[in-house]
Amino acid sequence: MAEPIRVKELDPTLREEVAGLLKGYDFSNCLTCGMCTAGCKYSDLVEDNDPRKFIRKVALGLREEVENDPFVWNCNMCERCTVECPMGVNIAAITRAFRGKTAMPPGHLQHIADDHINTGNQMAVEQIDYDETLEWLEEELQKELNDPNYKIPIDKPDADFMFGFNAREIKHYPHELQTILHVFYAAKANYTLSSKRWDATNICLFTGKNDEFCEISRPLFEEVERLNAKELIVTECGHAFRSSRVFKRTYWQGKDFPVRHIVELYADWIKEGRLKLDKSKNPLPVTMHDPCNTVRKEGVYEPQRYVIKHVVEDYREMNPDGKYNICCGAGGGALAVAATKQQRMTKAKPKVDQLIATGAKIGCIPCHNCIDQFNDMNKFYKLGMKMHHLSTLIENALVPDDAPEAPAAE
Template sequence: MSTEVIKAAKFDPAFRAEVANLVKGFDFGNCLACGMCTAGCAYSDVHANNDPRKFLRKLILGMREEAMNDPYYWLCTMCERCTIECPMGINVAAIVRGIRGTTNEAFSDDPAKKGPGFMVKVVEETIESGNQMNVSQEDFMDTIEWVEEELQAELDDPDYKIPLDVEGADFMFGFNAREIKYYPQELQSILKIFYAAKANYTISSKKWDATNLALFSGNDKDFWTITKPLFEEMERLKAKELIVTECGHAFRSCRMGYRNFWDKESDYKFPIRHILQLMAEWIKEGRIKLDPDKITETVTYHDPCNTARKEGVYEEPRYVINSFIKNFNEMYPNKQWNLCCGGGGGALATPEYKVERLAKGRLKADQVIKTGAKIVIVPCHNCMDQFNDINKEFKLGVKNEHLCALIAEALILDEK
C-alpha cells in the first residue's frame, strides 16, 4: 500500500490567509474536519476530485500548489448541499466562487489561465452586448415584434402591445436571453399570462437579460458590470418591483447583486421576486384561472439549487402546481434538501467536464424514474439544459417543461 508524502515545508500559511479573505467573515478555525460536507455532497463519490473535505484540508494546511491544481473548484456545482449539513455553517460554495474569481490574480502561476474558456467567453460577450446570448439590439426588437404579432393573433386582440420602457409600472420583467434567441415561444407564454392577469408591467428595451455567468466565474467586477445596468433600468423606469423569470442563476444573481452592491450604492429600493412567487400570488387572488383538467400526465418538480436552497423559494411553486395539476409526485429528497441536477455552478459552460456532469445526472435520472412522471417541471434554464441531456443520456422519455408553459397551457381567458 503506497502512502502519499506531504512535506510540511511546503505549507504556506499566507495562502490560508488569502483564501480566508475571499469570503467575508470566514474563519478556517470553524472547520472541524468532521467530513459532514462530504457526507452531504451527493456526488462526492460519483466521480474523482469531488470531495469538499479534502479540498478544505488543502486550504487549511496552506497547500497552495495542491489546492490550485485540484480540479475540485471547477467540478463543484456550488449547490450548497454540503453547507446545510455542516454543523459550523461553512459555505464551501462561497469559498469555491472566491477561488475561481482570483485564480489568475492571486494564486495561479499562469496569468493567462482565466478558467474554462467557454465560460469566460460568455462573460466577456455579456459585458460587450448586454446579454449572454450576444443578441443584437436589432434582433431583440425583431423578436419582440414577432412575439407581439403572435400574441395579437392568439389573443384575438389586434391592439395588444408589449409594454416597453413604460415608467411607473408595478414591476419590470427580467428574463433569460435564451427566451429571445432560442425559445421566444416561452416568452410568449409568460406574456400571455401577464395579459390574463391584466398586469401593469414593463420590459426594458436596453437591459432585459437578468442572467449573469460571472456568478460562476467568480469575478465580482465582471459580475457587477453585468447586473448593475438591470438595476439602473429599474431606477430609470421607476418600476416598483423586479420580477425574474424561471432561471435559478438569474434570480440568485439579482438577489446577490442587490444585497452585495446595489443596496449600498443607491437610494432606490425595490423587492426582487421569482416569477413563480408572482404566479402563486395571482392564483390566490383569482387574477388568473387555470383548467384542472388540462394537464393529465403525472408530473414531478425539480428544485433548482439557486432558487430553493439558496433563496428559499420552494413552497410557492408547489402551491401553483397543486392548484391545477392532479397527478403530482415529488422527488425525494426535495425543497432545500434537493439534489443538484449536476448542471449548476456553470457546469453547462465547462464542456471539458461533460463526463463528470453527466455522471452526476445519473442520480437525478434515478429520482425522476422513481416518480413515474411523464412531465418534469424544471424552473431554470441551466437545469433545463442539464435535464434535456439527462433525458437523452439515460433514455427517460419524459417531457421537460417550465412551469409557466404549463400555466399558459391551462390558462382560462376571460371572454371579451
C-alpha cells in the same frame, strides 16, 4: 500510501487571504468531520470531487496544490455539502473564491462574460434582433389572444415590476417568452420590459470575478431605477435570480426595491384570483425539480408548490426535496464547460433515479440552466419524459375570462 505533507510547503497566509475573499463567509469553524463529503452526491461518482479534502488543503495552507485542484471546477457549487455541515461552512463560497483567482476560466465561461459586458447580454444578441423579436412576438400574441390591440409594454414608467429574463428566451427559445407574456396578459399585469438591459443572468456568479459580476448586473438595476418600477421580477432561471439577489444584497446602492422570482409572482396571482385555471388540462403525472440557486440558496420553496398544485391534477414530489434536493449536475457553470458533458451525465444519475421513482411523465423544471441538463439526461438515459417550465403548465391550464368555472374537485 499518501504523500507526506512537508511543513515547508505550507503557506500560513492562505487562510487569511481566502477569508478576505469570502465577504462574510467563515470557514475557520470546520471540524474536519467529513459531513460535507457525506452530503455531496458526487464525491463517490466523480474523481476529485471531495469537499472535505479540498477544505483541508485550504486550512493547511497548501496553496499550490489547492489552486490547481480539479475540485475547483468540478464542484457544482450546489451547497448540498453546507446543508449537512454542523458548522454551516460554505464550501461553494470557497470554491468561487478560488475560481476568481483563475486567469482564464475553462470552456466558454469567460467568453460568455465578455459578451455580456460588451453587448449587454450573455448571447451577444444585437439591438436590432432584440427589437425585431419583440415585434414578432407581439404579432404572434395578437393572433393567439385574438386581440389586435395587444402591445408588449417597453420602457413603461412606474410599472408594478420590470421583467428581467434570459437571453436564450430571445435568441433560441422565444416561444418561452411568448408563454410568459401570455400569462402576464391573463393576469392583467402592469409591467414593463426594458429596451436597453433585460438579461438578468450573470455568468460571473460562477467565475468568481466580482468586478465583472458588478459590471454585468449594475446596468440591469439602473434600468429598474430609471423606469421607476416597484420591483424586479426574474424569469425561471435560478442562476439569474440568485445573481440578482446577490448583487442587490452585496453591491447595489441605488433605489431600494424587491427582487423576486417569477414563481412568487404567479403564486400571488393565483391567491388573488387573477389567473383562472383548470388543472384538468394537465392530467398527466408531474414531478418538480428544486433548482439549487432558487431553493437551497435563496429559500424559495413554497410558491412553486402552491402554483403547481393549482395547475396539474397529479403532482408527485421527489424525495428528497427542498433544501435537501439533489442538484441536477449542471450547476456552477458546468453547461458552459464542454469537457464536462460526460461528467454531467454521470452526475445526473442520482436525479434520474429520483425522476424514475416518482413515475411521472412530465418533469417541471423552473430553471433554464437545469432544464437544459434535464433535456440532455432525458435523451442520454432514454427516460421518454417531457420537460417543461412551470410557465408552460400554467399556460396549458389557463381558462378564458368568458369560460365557465371548472367544477371544484371533490
